[in-house]
Amino acid sequence: MLSQKAKYALKALLVLSERPAGIPVQVVELAEQGNIPRKFLELIMLELKKHGIVYSQRGKHGGYMLAALPSEITFGQIVRAMDGPLAPIPCASLTAYRKCADCTNEKTCAVRIMMRRVRDAAAAVLDGTYLSDMSSEDMESLSDQKLTA
Amino acid sequence: MLSQKAKYALKALLVLSERPAGIPVQVVELAEQGNIPRKFLELIMLELKKHGIVYSQRGKHGGYMLAALPSEITFGQIVRAMDGPLAPIPCASLTAYRKCADCTNEKTCAVRIMMRRVRDAAAAVLDGTYLSDMSSEDMESLSDQKLTA
DNA sequence: CATAACACTACTATTTTGATAGGAATTATA
DNA sequence: TATAATTCCTATCAAAATAGTAGTGTTATG
Missing domain, CATH: 1.10.10.10 (Winged helix-like DNA-binding domain superfamily/Winged helix DNA-binding domain)
Incomplete structure (x- = not known):
């Protein structure tokens, strides 16, 4: 969340x-x-x-x-600053890795591997989008597109 | 989380x-x-x-x-059953949409649009993977790959 | 009928979340 | 230099969510 x-x-x-x-x-x-x-x-x-x-x-x-241009600040930076790591579970985090207490075999843990994939997918979106990509003008034309689609 | x-x-x-x-x-x-x-x-x-x-x-x-074959049960089903919708924010959820109290202009809300993208990315991973895709054998060979890579 | 299993309800401690409150420090300007 | 407007800082708090624990009821089997 x-x-x-x-x-x-x-x-x-x-x-x-x-x-x-x-x-x-x-x-x-x-x-x-x-x-x-x-x-x-x-x-x-x-x-x-x-x-x-x-x-x-x-x-x-x-x-x-x-502190930087809108074209230099990503959504990922902001979300991480407020809510911490993107990974759904600490053992799948790149920036804030932490082992699960109940984990016996991390290398083969399917949960960890799946959550790493989820993290990567979310990071691709959030780290790939800058404030400037979401200007209110862009948003207007996006919603226009939807209406005419 | x-x-x-x-x-x-x-x-x-x-x-x-x-x-x-x-x-x-x-x-x-x-x-x-x-x-x-x-x-x-x-x-x-x-x-x-x-x-x-x-x-x-x-x-x-x-x-x-x-209640079904491992090849018929997705990670998405399980996560939703336990934690609710995948979307990071209710207004971006497909299965459990809810408007934000503080939102004035949902159509052009950049936050909502971004979170929808995050949701879609997570859903692609979780709804696209079945229990059978993550058997312990598969996990072993995955970790072997990593060692020899 | 004893036993081993799930089923259900209630309770609880801790942490997180989403604020609110009050004032201290700093700066522009009249 | 006084005043007003602003950020900065600390403390507090209520409600909800999280991660369990406990005890008892219900049902199937040997």
Whole structure:
């Protein structure tokens, strides 16, 4: 499952990614745009900052800015920052491997092998898509396509 | 995340799938083979039965049997039975769609579209693999391959 | 009828999730 | 330099989910 936190983070960053770079956007505004509880989003933005995905300017007229171009930030980075590894089970994770307590024979564990495949499939999608690939314009034309299909 | 419950279910069913069909296997034995708490596995097997994946024989010499051939039961069926829909977010689920409370414009929601892609990728793996595809023999030779690769 | 198995219900401890609250620190600007 | 607006930080909390455990009921078989 994608947590609410990760969903809110994605929504906020998608909004940010359509704003002119380098001009700070306040949490209040991101919260309004995304229908997100303001105080909760504050915590989220802080965490995104600690992960180097955004940076902030404090004080009056402060706010948050992307730390890289929208074409350089993947959905995978964001989801991992919020929810941790993509793998459904720690023993199948590349970035955060951990052995199962109940596992006797990891090399031949069908569960692990399957979950590795699931991880790889999810990673292919999430690490292969950048914020810029999902601009609201693109989304509009995507939904147009569906209507005319 | 894959719950412990789902992991245990997969392990137990993989064991079952290598036994001669129609001969009941007891929970105790499945629990031992998989390093699974017996009482917990009882609940799990019961739930699998309610989902029609296994059936049971009560009384002395009773136990559980697969309700179909190992070549007819997918990992997707099992995971869904234990953990619910594969989609990371309800609004991206085919089998259990639910709208997000905070969503204003579902048609153009980038989060939903991405999570649908993730769902589809996971479903392709899990619904495309049957218990019989992951026999312990296959697993052995898979790990051999890795050693000689 | 004794025994071995599943079936069912209830309970519980721990962790995670999704927030909310209050104030401290920082910065722009009037 | 005062003030207002903003991020930053810490604490708290309620509800839900997770991962079990326990005890008892029910049924089939020898």
